[in-house]
Every structure is written in structure tokens, then in C-alpha cells.
Amino acid sequence: MLVLKKVQGGESGLEATDLELVQRCLSGEQEAFAEIVARYKKLIYSVVYNIINDKQEVNDAAQEVFLRIYKSLDRYNPEYKFSTWSAKIATNLCLDILRKKKLDHVPIEEIKEVSSRLDTPEDEYINKEKSSIINQAVSELPDKYRIPIVLFHQNGLSYEEITEILKEPMSIVKNRLYRARLILREKLMPRRKEEVL
Structure with a gap:
């Protein structure tokens, strides 16, 4: 910093x-x-x-x-x-x-994939497209799931820090993160299948 x-x-x-x-x-x-x-x-x-x-x-x-x-x-x-x-x-x-x-919902900033190789313009476009899809999926989550996801994955806060910020027990924070990931997986799975075909 x-x-x-x-x-x-x-x-x-x-x-x-x-x-x-x-x-x-x-x-x-x-x-x-x-x-x-x-x-x-x-x-x-x-x-x-x-x-x-x-x-x-x-x-x-x-x-x-x-x-x-x-x-x-x-x-x-x-x-x-x-x-x-x-x-x-x-x-x-x-x-x-x-x-x-x-x-009802708010999108988060782009989640960039970390790549060990240099991205070509095509790779950058694809990564940007994927980020946009992920952003959209996260933005559609209810606040109770979206905010813990943002704090944990985007801001790198620990479970303990999130429980302190949200004034919720650790079990609820972990449960909401788990459920948010399940919801996101369900939303994003059809997209992945399309990419494979």
C-alpha cells in the first residue's frame, strides 16, 4: 500500500x-x-x-x-x-x-482471474466476459448472501472479521457464504456447460 x-x-x-x-x-x-x-x-x-x-x-x-x-x-x-x-x-x-x-441488488467490481501466463487480447476479453457474468450473478444475490461474499472474497476479510462487522454468529456467516456459493454455482453452471459445447 x-x-x-x-x-x-x-x-x-x-x-x-x-x-x-x-x-x-x-x-x-x-x-x-x-x-x-x-x-x-x-x-x-x-x-x-x-x-x-x-x-x-x-x-x-x-x-x-x-x-x-x-x-x-x-x-x-x-x-x-x-x-x-x-x-x-x-x-x-x-x-x-x-x-x-x-x-434489491448491487454488483461488485470485476473479479480478475490470476494467470501465471501473459494473457493475449483474446484471453483478456474472455476473462472480462467471465468477470461480467460473475458480477451479474453476485449482484442478483440477496443482501444477506451478497455482503458476506463481497467482504470475504473481494476484500479478503476473515470469518472472524465478518462476524464482527455484521454482528452475526460465526455459524450464520459460514452458512451464508456456503449458501451464496451454492446459488452462484447453480447460476453459473449452465454457462459453463455452454462453454464446453
Whole structure:
């Protein structure tokens, strides 16, 4: 991740921990919050984009997330990773936005296949086409299945982090991920059969 401005930690010039940055923010150091933004901008924008997927709203929503993070710093519990806590705030804001819009579904950004070889233009086109089909299938999932899929597969959060963000037991999170994968497999299976023929 690109660090825009390095904030020196306490001893021997090491980079400050998230908790140190939070404490500095609470004591009035604005540069410390700029470092928090630099560290977590990619994560927050990714969560926001993948849940609301409205390019015109992403910047405003992400700025609102950072505003909420700033206002809530005094309630940050260092028992949890700062990234999990931040993603939870972002997810909650996005869920509020979706409720207000009463959207049935939202697509996620393209899922790119990792290839060990160099893709030809034809391969890139096929991969883009597959990504579009997967995006469409994910966008049609109900929120209770789509959001865990986005958090787990797109944002790389662990089961524990997702349970903390969604305030659901681990068994429910795992069950919803399992059911979401089954639904996606059923939707995508006819396509695969067509490709083979």
C-alpha cells in the first residue's frame, strides 16, 4: 500500500502502530489522521465500491466513512484490528445507503482471474466476459448472501472479521457464504456447460 506520509513512531524511527496513531489523533495531531487515511483508503474505497457500486457516490460515501471513523476514534477498542473496525463502519454506512435507496441488488467490481501466463487480447476479453457474468450473478444475490461474499472474497476479510462487522454468529456467516456459493454455482453452471459445447 502506498503510504503518503510516514509518521514516526516513538522509538528508533519505526512506523507508528494504528493504536499510536489513534492516540495521537485524540490528542489533536491532524497529521496522524492523515496517516490513518493513507493506510486505509484502499480498504475503505474497496468496501464502499463493492457494496454500493455507484461511481458517483463512492467518493462521498468514503469521505463520510472517514468522517465517522474520526468522530468515533474515542470508541475504538484496540482488542480488534483497526482494519476490521474501519470496515465495519464502512459496511454499516453502505447498508444505510442501500436501505435508503431500497435497492434489491448491487454488483461488485470485476473479479480478475490470476494467470501465471501473459494473457493475449483474446484471453483478456474472455476473462472480462467471465468477470461480467460473475458480477451479474453476485449482484442478483440477496443482501444477506451478497455482503458476506463481497467482504470475504473481494476484500479478503476473515470469518472472524465478518462476524464482527455484521454482528452475526460465526455459524450464520459460514452458512451464508456456503449458501451464496451454492446459488452462484447453480447460476453459473449452465454457462459453463455452454462453454464446453
